[in-house]
Amino acid sequence: MTLPEPGIWGPVLAILAMALATYLCRISGVVLMGFIPLTPHVRRGLAALPGSIIAATVLPLIERLGPAAAVALLAAIGSMVLRRSELLALLVGMGTIAGLRALGF
């Protein structure tokens, strides 16, 4: 017996499959860590994880997006150091990239 083709339900099924995959990503880290004892090593590893996720996400993306993006990001970090406002950092970063791209960078 073969499964009938998705047909008109294709787009909805594709969205449901994406939703399932994403929900599994959301819960699996929490479920997995439930089985790992919190030894001092694991605790230190978890403490280093948030900054590591950020660095591992941002650096390659910036490398792909180019120098204008790097400048915009440094501007955003600088504003965050001075003012500690995520909103301002976003405005500074987006303003910088929009300006640089408008100038042809």
Add this chain to the structure above:
Amino acid sequence: MGHAAFPVSAAGMLLGIRRVSVLMPGVIIFAVAFGAAASAKGLSLFETLLMSALVYGGISQLIALELWRPEWSWGGIVALAALTATVNARMVLQGASLQPWFAHYPKSLNAFHLFFFTDANWVIGTRYHTEGGRDLGVLIGAGLALWLVWILFTIPGHALGALMADPRRLGIDLVLPIFFAAMIVPLWRGKRAAVPWLVAGIVALVTSKLVDGYAFIIVGSLSGALVGAFTDDAA
């Protein structure tokens, strides 16, 4: 729910909504841009809203549009799900990093609020927990508020459609990097604690050169965590 030291309070939910409000402009721009790109790719408003409501992961949704087609085979659906999982695999690590906090709450509550767990939510939760906060309501309030705004602003984007054909000009591809980079500042605990981050960044850079796709996030992050695990606490 929870117990005295680990509450879920209405005050916490309000605090979460307040904290997430500063991230809203970025999320709104992203939602409008996604709605516009979805309509340009031929998704109906229903399909667009369904994706925003159920997947609720901006980058994976934008990438899915690249592969979108009117006719779907089972193989195509499975491939799309697999791609979505690799793009969103960072959520596995984000969830793991907050598990010591979540572990104090019932499994059913965690299963519920994790549906709304996303980058902005993780940024807020990590900062709040690092500052000593323990009220899970903060994460739930932030997640629900963001989810509603995300769905709502997909609608005008879908209506604008072709008018916003190039979301790149708005700088939308920089929203997530800016959120993440700005978070480095409150997370900063001195140079010594930043060594694992540097390792994570370099390993991710090299991985992104060698391997297609988004594996670099996972490989880099785990390398950083591993270095952190075997580094003594700052003296």
